[in-house]
Amino acid sequence: MNIIEFVINNLLTIMVLASSGVLAGILAGLLGVGGGIVIVPVLFFLFQGFGVSAQSAMLVATATSLATIVPTSISSIRAHKQKGNVDVELLKRWWVFILVGVLVGSWLVTRINGNILTTLFGVIASLSALNMLFRTGKSALFNQLPGRTGQSVMGTSIGFFSAMVGIGGGTISVPLLTLYNYPAHKAVGTAAAIGLIISLPGALTMLMLGSTPLDAPAGTFGLVNLLGFVCIVPLTVLFAPVGAALAARLDAAMLKKVFALVLLVTGLRMLGQVFF
Template sequence: MDVVLNNLPTIFALITTGIFAGLLAGLLGVGGGIVIVPVLYFLFQNFDVSAQSAMLIATATSLATIVPTSISTIRAHQSIGNLDFRLLKSWGPYILVGVVLGSLLVTQYGGQWLSGLFALVACLSALNMLFRAGKAALADSLPGKVGQGVIASCIGFFSAMVGIGGGTLSVPVLTAYSYPAHKAVGTASGIGLIISLPAAITMLTFGVTPSDAPFGTYGLVNLLGFVCIVPLTVIFAPMGAKLARKMDALLLKKVFAVVLLITGLRMFAQLFI
């Protein structure tokens, strides 16, 4: 009981993170990781965790939360035929190689440079939402087997390093090659599981817990954060989806993109100033 009372501010903040991430995921159709990582990054620093440790733990914890979310999303998309098993089978081994390399790199050499990498991904994602939405595809079809292997490996590598599921990178990449948008979103849930499960296990097993880590951290995963965030994202994501039907989805996405861009720039500023 004393442990719970002593960590009530952290628990409350993590619960708020779960609600916020769930609502945004439902409202905007964005992956939870792109929301959870920056929120946890700044949140942990408010509890006397260094920026370097905060980024490592935020990345690993975000990946852990994506595992159950991906499983539930896979079922939903499979039921309506939006899951491309052929693409998952083709891309899976390449994604896995990228994930293992990226995860091990984080556990062995993780540091402030991760903040810069996430900030770059966040800024590019925000700019894509602001300026690429509704634009014509860049190519008529996906490249050959070698090209797809390189794309899949890079998606796994960078997603694992910055704590995001496959959607943030795979959806814009697939749609840029004229891949149907609804199938890209559905298949991204499967890509998210291929990324998050091995990455979370690697960071839980091989990650060394920082000395200033918040309560409940094992390896690099904050299990308290996992327990607080996952149920609430599952509960509040459908609520966000219902709200989205009553609101201007395009305007919401642009507002989120601006907030994400500001967040990325702030992370860059903290890194270099």
């Protein structure tokens, strides 16, 4: 089968994957949310629509999401570094612990049932949505970051759970850092760098060590769907500035609440698919 035949045979899949890239890019620019929190559930439900089991869909969605975060995080790091919002000193303290968490978490993804990942994503998505709804503008709970041991636990946990559910780290690291009175703009900028530390080794681990499910969608190698990667990445990068431009014209705070509600419903629906 040549490339033209492959495209024709998978045209609908390509169109939907491309649409998810557009949506992820716009939301990233508009609301400052990481693409993974959008891409994972979109791919999860999309793949099931094409006959993939829920367990396999979640495994492939997780790995593919991490792969798409690699190039977008590089672009984001450059933008935040120019503004001085990447905390290099924090990264020097945390990167080893993040990496350990990522390697353990991504290895587990290649070994466990997809329903466990769906449950974990549903919980994290629901908590993230509640945080966006109720903690906006709230004061920090602590005056400063904990000591070395506490920070090592934070870094390892961010890497582990982010790799397990296919998100870049901002979903967990930004609210966690701001709880400790860490400047929000630096938390977002540093989270972009954390996203690269998570996504690159995580995606490679799932690509090389993951066993491709028998019912995996076309273009899947290991656990990474390369067709999804090719369709999503360019459009995510292209449409992020569109979202940023819209943010200047629209009520971003209200839109963030709407997105949080949609995310909460999505998280609860994923949990419901596992338990009911």
